[in-house]
Amino acid sequence: MFNTKSKESSFLLSALTEENRFLKTNDFIHWFNSRETANLFSVEQISFEKLDKWYFEEDSQNLVHASGKFFKVEGIRVHTNFGPFKDWEQPIINQPEIGILGIVTKKVDGIRYFLMQSKMEPGNININQLSPTVQATKSNYTQVHKGKLPAYLEYFLDRSKSTILIDQLQSEQGSRFLRKRNRNMIVEVDEDIQLYDDFQWLTLGQIKRLLSLDNFVNMDTRSVISCIPFINDEMRRGYEYLLSGEPDEIELFDCKLQGFCKDIFTSIIDEKRALHNTDEIISWFTELKTKYYMKVENIPLKAVSGWICTDKEIHHESGQFFSVIAVSVTAGSREVLTWTQPLLKHYSYGLIGFLVKKIHNVLHFLVQGKPEPGNLDVVEMAPTVSCADAAYRMRQSNKPPFLEIFISADPTRIRYYSIQSEEGGRFYHWQNKNMIVEIDDSTLIDIPENYKWMTLNQIMTFKKYNNYLNIEARNILSCLSFI
């Protein structure tokens, strides 16, 4: 029924395949853990004055690199008409260059494999995490720091060496980055590729399996695989007769999808039973962008009010949110062996969660239209709940909508739960609990104007066009598995 020559069906087949002709998942985990000890890697917090090549610029007092490249930590003053907090000041990362997050893929015996990397980052809570083939800032691959070029980069820069399957511009955290975006790429290679020390081939099914582990798969990998489509028009048409019958299970290739896996697949393939059509969602989004503004003004980093600057960190007077720190890193597996850099340190768990519900018998996700100061275009589509400091927000009188439902969710309602880290190259120990909680009509909820029920089919359509789905939403969606 499915044309296995389309890229969508090859992605789907790989997502349904956990059997790896090279390496079983358990053996992979064993190998992965061994990489931790194979490479020297130590991270130490230092005072700002011990930073090498990084300094507080005289006029702006921003934390910058001598080359003018990489990123800057700046201060911003925010004024908005959205939400309970209308005015605040905060540090933020300004990284205007667009980097590459790229995965090389190759078909072996009809199954698509992905070339994944064990990579250490100074902010990782567990040293190494599963990373894309390449994650390179522009400064990185134009060799600002004069190290060697990242391995396999040529497959992303030289069009004659690969076929592009995915190539989308996607945003990162709008609460921490000022309009940062990365190019999320998956490129297919036909030729044989040399396997370097820190790399292995995995199926998408294996990567999805590893996403059930805490802090294993890094944010960049999650961002890239969230862009993968599983369905094209031809597959959708071929499938229509099955859906009309509401089967208890769906057979795909040799897999039987049941329960929540079947619900996910139905929500991806169904185009007819969505509560709102695409034009209605575009109108809703237009209304939000028209109604809400978020004015962002640059201010000197050391002068952000409510934040205290010591010799070792810039932290909020409440002790909440995050702080700016400096670290010194020594590593044996990176392009440069020792370096210092600023990081944003987080203290408590965040919570990122989607409420889901069957409407017209198709799973819908409650999407939030959320303004954040770093968004390019005011509002992006976010999970039902996303807050970097869930415990703190729970103690406040004006809690974010729906947060309580996640905190007090009945375990039988939780469809997905894991702890995932945000990018270890910028964030020190920032962990978010990722949750999907299913409700039915017995849970009565009010839907505020900036929330909308959407099917996965709709969410995946919007995801293709840049600056619709934010990183938190994409991150949870990357964890959805068919097996």
Add this chain to the structure above:
Amino acid sequence: MFNTKSKESSFLLSALTEENRFLKTNDFIHWFNSRETANLFSVEQISFEKLDKWYFEEDSQNLVHASGKFFKVEGIRVHTNFGPFKDWEQPIINQPEIGILGIVTKKVDGIRYFLMQSKMEPGNININQLSPTVQATKSNYTQVHKGKLPAYLEYFLDRSKSTILIDQLQSEQGSRFLRKRNRNMIVEVDEDIQLYDDFQWLTLGQIKRLLSLDNFVNMDTRSVISCIPFINDEMRRGYEYLLSGEPDEIELFDCKLQGFCKDIFTSIIDEKRALHNTDEIISWFTELKTKYYMKVENIPLKAVSGWICTDKEIHHESGQFFSVIAVSVTAGSREVLTWTQPLLKHYSYGLIGFLVKKIHNVLHFLVQGKPEPGNLDVVEMAPTVSCADAAYRMRQSNKPPFLEIFISADPTRIRYYSIQSEEGGRFYHWQNKNMIVEIDDSTLIDIPENYKWMTLNQIMTFKKYNNYLNIEARNILSCLSFI
């Protein structure tokens, strides 16, 4: 074959219908011309110091309104790595508020009619032009200038009074506006509506017919009707068998489409024969946004280098491009009877043109990925050629690509030609020649990296998502007609 209850088929039927039960097209034109004399309207250029409530702000030297609302004329310094001109300074309009361009529609005896307005604007070359039901800036409808509210505005603000058919955020000229966008809306009303003096009901076929006249239909109308979809999935599927047969004509409702009208319809409905698929186009656009930057810095208006500020205008030393002027307006049919305001005056004709070509027997449009300083996201999709000063650019050594093909086009190759004005509320006598020129394989052209052949089906898909199609591209597309 077509479900006439879908909004798409009702738009299509209206586009195929020039017969109007209320008013024939010729009688409408007669009525329209009579409105010119029915209302007092005079425009006089004045010196900047005679502006009332508008003045050059002391610090910034920008031209601003005392209320801080409406718009500002500012200076910008541009630095880019795109095109032959890497650095320049220019005046630009900053109008951050999102206004409404809205058309009320109603079905009568199964045919959809649009409530259109004869509206005078100070910059119009011919006093009144065919305008949407409502065109209102936020300052307008929040009554900053204390006039009366625009007629019919309630149908756009009060959701209980209408059904939204179209509601999209669309950009305006990125060469003249800093990130300006308007909300383009079409709302359907069931109740009977009182017809005020300057309003008439027209079919979409009549509006399309009027688009063959020079300077008749204003830019805001063109922008709104460019958002209209004619096809949905159901119609596309029902039609597939016909396309496979390559008929000489296509019958829709009672109309026979032949020649270029048939080519347009085929390009809208065909999803299979596009030269590049949507993912390839998104990758191309990602590459352009990654590669090109356009750094825009605010500078004092009176200090823009290369521009000369006199008491009556700010003009370029070459006499080219445009100038900033001030006018005094007296009108009997506007909310406020007399006012003064700045306008951007243009001297010569611009040229906006699409090259089209049949590829795989489906009409493709040569779309340009064009960075402009006012774009929200660096690059938008533009016509093959768009330049505000075609004759001047033809005399230069580095002409824009393809301009020559339009200037010297064989008349038998010209599929559409008309002169259209840009928004008369901001621009004084800015006229663009709008052209569509069809080529075949006998015309050999090189396609630079920032150009891509696309079908109308693809262009209309991108158009729905904000900040893809620029105003110049939407303007020409609005002129495409099936009759």
